[in-house]
Each structure stands twice: as C-alpha cells, then as structure tokens.
Amino acid sequence: MSILSGKRILLVIAGGIAAYKSLDLIRRLRERGASVHAVLTPAAQHFVTPLSVASLSGEKVHTELFSLTDEAEMGHIELSRDADLVVVAPATADLLAKLANGLADDLASTLLLATDKKVLAAPAMNLRMWLHPATRRNISRLREDGVEFTGPEEGEMACGEFGPGRMSEPLAIVAAAEKILAAGDTAIPLPPGVGVRPNAKKSALAGKRVIVTSGPTHEPIDPVRYIANRSSGKQGHAIAAAAARAGAEVILVSGPVNIPDVSGAKTVHVETAREMLDAVRAALPADIFISTAAVADWRVDHAAEDKVKKSGDAPPSLKLVENPDILATVSQLDARRPKLVVGFAAETTDLIAHAQQKLARKKCDLIVANDVSAASGVMGGAQNTVHIVEAGKVTDWPRLAKEEVAQRLVALCAERLAERKS
Ligand SMILES: Cc1cc2nc3c(=O)[nH]c(=O)nc-3n(C[C@H](O)[C@H](O)[C@H](O)COP(=O)(O)O)c2cc1C
Numbered sequence: 001m002s003i004l005s006g007k008r009i010l011l012v013i014a015g016g017i018a019a020y021k022s023l024d025l026i027r028r029l030r031e032r033g034a035s036v037h038a039v040l041t042p043a044a045q046h047f048v049t050p051l052s053v054a055s056l057s058g059e060k061v062h063t064e065l066f067s068l069t070d071e072a073e074m075g076h077i078e079l080s081r082d083a084d085l086v087v088v089a090p091a092t093a094d095l096l097a098k099l100a101n102g103l104a105d106d107l108a109s110t111l112l113l114a115t116d117k118k119v120l121a122a123p124a125m126n127l128r129m130w131l132h133p134a135t136r137r138n139i140s141r142l143r144e145d146g147v148e149f150t151g152p153e154e155g156e157m158a159c160g161e162f163g164p165g166r167m168s169e170p171l172a173i174v175a176a177a178e179k180i181l182a183a184g185d186t187a188i189p190l191p192p193g194v195g196v197r198p199n200a201k202k203s204a205l206a207g208k209r210v211i212v213t214s215g216p217t218h219e220p221i222d223p224v225r226y227i228a229n230r231s232s233g234k235q236g237h238a239i240a241a242a243a244a245r246a247g248a249e250v251i252l253v254s255g256p257v258n259i260p261d262v263s264g265a266k267t268v269h270v271e272t273a274r275e276m277l278d279a280v281r282a283a284l285p286a287d288i289f290i291s292t293a294a295v296a297d298w299r300v301d302h303a304a305e306d307k308v309k310k311s312g313d314a315p316p317s318l319k320l321v322e323n324p325d326i327l328a329t330v331s332q333l334d335a336r337r338p339k340l341v342v343g344f345a346a347e348t349t350d351l352i353a354h355a356q357q358k359l360a361r362k363k364c365d366l367i368v369a370n371d372v373s374a375a376s377g378v379m380g381g382a383q384n385t386v387h388i389v390e391a392g393k394v395t396d397w398p399r400l401a402k403e404e405v406a407q408r409l410v411a412l413c414a415e416r417l418a419e420r421k422s
Pocket residue numbers: 013014015016017018041042043044090091092093094095124125126129
C-alpha cells in the first residue's frame with residue numbers, strides 16, 4: 001500500500017504547457033488512495049479546464065481568491081491547512097517568483113504563503129527562463145525556505161529547444177511526494193505560543209469539569225533522594241490551560257515541575273503516585289479525565305526515614321513495588337467514572353501497538369500515543385508528535401507545539417463528549 005493512501009494532496013496547477021500532465025498526476029495520486037483538491041491559477045485555465053480537473057479529482061476545483069461561496073464553504077486558509085502535502089505542478093517561473101518573494105495576489109500564491117505544510121514543486125518552463133539568474137535566485141531562496149523540488153528534466157521542449165525545463169513525469173512527482181510523506185510529518189511548526197487561538201470555541205466545555213494530571217511523580221528513596229523521570233509537565237499544563245480556555249472548570253493535579261501553575265485552573269500539587277491518585281479521587285466527579293502525568297510505575301518499598309549512608313559495604317539494593325495505576329483505576333470506576341477517560345502512552349518502541357494494548361487493558365476511551373525516545377526530543381521539549389488511538393481507529397497528528405496539541409485534544413474531547421450524550 002502506498003503511503004499516499006488516505007493522504008490529502010492540495011495540487012496547485014499553474015499556467016504552463018505541462019499542465020496537461022497534471023491531469024495524469026491526479027489519476028496517479030488517486031490510484032494510490034490520495035484525495036486531490038486542485039487549485040488553478042487564471043493562466044492555468046488556458047491550458048486545462050476546471051471541468052477536466054474536477055472530473056478527474058472528483059472534488060470541487062478552486063480558482064478564485066475572492067469567492068464568497070468558496071470562502072463560506074472552505075476558506076482559503078482552511079484549504080491550505082487541510083492538506084498533508086502541497087504539490088505545485090507545473091510550477092511556473094512566475095509562481096515560483098511570487099512564492100520566493102512572498103507575493104500573494106491570487107488564490108494559488110496566497111495558499112502557498114498561508115500553508116503550514118511542505119510544498120513540493122515540479123518546475124516546468126522554457127530553458128532560458130529556468131537558467132535566468134532571476135529564476136536561479138528564486139529557486140535557491142525557495143530551497144532555503146524548505147520548498148522541495150522534483151525536476152525539471154532535460155529534454156525536448158514544446159518550444160523546440162533542448163535542455164532543462166521539462167516537468168518531471170507524473171510518476172516521478174508521485175515518488176517525490178511519497179518520499180516526503182514517508183519522511184514523516186510535513187507540517188512546518190510555529191514557534192511555541194503562536195498559532196493558539198486563546199478564545200477559540202470558548203464555550204466548547206462550558207459547564208464541564210475536567211481533571212488533568214501533569215508532570216512526573218517523585219518516589220522517595222530516603223528524605224533526600226527519589227526516583228523520577230524526565231517529564232516537564234509542559235504538555236499536561238498546556239492541556240489544562242486549553243480546557244480552561246474552552247470554558248471548563250479545571251483541576252490540574254501536578255507532580256513536581258518547574259513551570260508555573262495554570263491560570264484559570266485549580267492546581268493541586270502532589271509528589272508521589274499515591275498522592276496523585278488520592279488528589280484525583282478527591283477531585284471527582286468529573287466529565288473528562290485526562291491522564292497526562294508520567295506516573296512512576298514503581299516506588300521503593302519502605303523509603304528510609306533517614307538518609308541512607310555509605311557503609312563501606314555493598315551499595316544498598318532497592319526493592320521496588322508497583323504503584324497504583326491511576327488511569328486504570330479511574331477508567332474502571334463504576335458510578336464515578338468520568339464520561340471520557342483519556343490516557344497518554346509514552347513509548348520508545350512499537351508505539352501504536354503498545355497504545356492499542358493500553359487502550360484495551362486500561363479500558364479508557366482514547367490514548368494519545370507519543371514517541372518519547374531520546375531522539376524525539378519530546379520529554380522536556382516544546383513540541384510533540386502524537387497519534388490518537390481510539391477503538392478501531394488511529395489518527396496521526398503532525399508535529400505540533402505542545403500548546404497546539406493541547407488545543408486540538410481539548411477540541412476532540414469536547415466533540416467526543418457531545419457524541420456520547422447524543
Ligand atoms: C503557450 C504558453 C505556454 C507557457 N508555458 C509556460 C511554462 O511552461 N512555464 C512557465 O513558467 N510559464 C509558461 N508560460 C507563461 C505563463 O503562462 C505566464 O508567466 C503566466 O503569467 C503564469 O501565471 P501563473 O504563474 O499564475 O500560472 C506560458 C505561456 C504561454 C502563452
């Protein structure tokens with residue numbers, strides 16, 4: 001199965017003679033299971049008609065920036081964000097120049113500037129246009145900006161000249177798209193704290209009570225030493241903040257962290273897993289429970305009352321015993337079970353399989369699976385790449401700022417809660 005299966009491609013067709021090849025490109029993408037939304041520049045419509053493109057893509061074709069109907073149905077920003085990858089084929093000298101300079105005077109150029117996804121361009125133009133210093137400059141600037149290219153190929157041109165300028169064949173463009181998608185997330189991250197709409201859907205959780213756990217737990221060995229983990233609390237705190245902004249009454253049960261409490265949420269500070277469970281129980285009942293904290297699985301059986309001293313003999317051995325499982329406990333409550341119970345699965349291997357097992361074992365409604373291997377930089381970092389695991393369904397989210405993950409997760413919880421009621 002192609003990685004394109006289930007992916008959404010936004011195809012921008014500009015006004016070049018190679019536009020006819022884009023019709024075949026649409027077929028090739030769709031054969032591999034991708035959906036294709038196409039945008040045509042005014043010039044492109046001299047080469048291929050919106051009707052042919054719509055017939056082949058099976059989707060509405062977009063041509064106008066100032067279209068009341070389109071803006072009401074799917075605004076230009078949404079169109080540019082709702083894709084997994086943006087492909088420009090053919091990419092004309094003109095459209096590349098616009099993008100290199102940040103111009104946005106029609107639908108295609110505006111989408112290219114507004115998108116948060118990777119752009120793959122397949123240039124096609126007369127060889128003198130391609131070799132012109134202005135185009136060379138634009139291409140190298142676009143490469144610096146992260147735009148990916150496929151082609152152009154050398155060969156005979158429609159104008160009779162020979163050299164570089166022919167658009168890559170549709171299958172080569174498909175292969176380039178597959179390569180980008182296989183490399184993982186194609187979203188271009190925003191700096192932390194930007195892109196979050198603090199007042200968005202303010203009332204989505206109005207009147208609801210949400211308990212969020214966050215941070216690590218510290219399990220004492222003696223009065224000065226403890227077992228901990230690298231959780232920073234950033235993700236859990238961001239979720240509590242997003243839930244508060246969505247109008248919920250939020251109780252944040254936080255392990256020891258070095259970040260401030262969340263304004264708009266009542267924060268309960270705890271240290272150990274057992275204290276965290278007690279605080280969660282005390283905060284019930286709730287409509288939603290989101291277990292983000294990295295709770296220690298084990299604690300030291302009988303922490304020493306006094307500091308353990310070096311004795312000159314063998315080092316002391318620590319006997320570990322299992323901590324209570326907060327997620328499973330809350331999930332399996334009878335009358336007091338929150339309507340929606342969400343867990344996090346932080347894994348370093350077999351992420352999705354482990355998350356699916358956890359979902360079933362702990363009987364929760366949704367697991368947010370994230371790769372916390374050292375290479376991912378998630379623990380303590382500002383960004384997170386998560387997968388939403390529900391019964392029979394896995395949804396991959398792109399790499400996002402933790403605030404954005406929080407906002408999306410809260411919106412999803414509001415949606416699932418509403419579904420449960422209806
Ligand atoms: C017959 C014909 C073929 C053209 N082919 C190309 C082409 O292959 N590549 C290109 O960059 N421009 C080509 N152009 C010029 C573009 O259509 C022109 O620069 C136009 O403004 C591009 O608009 P757009 O970038 O908004 O699509 C061609 C023009 C004509 C009349």
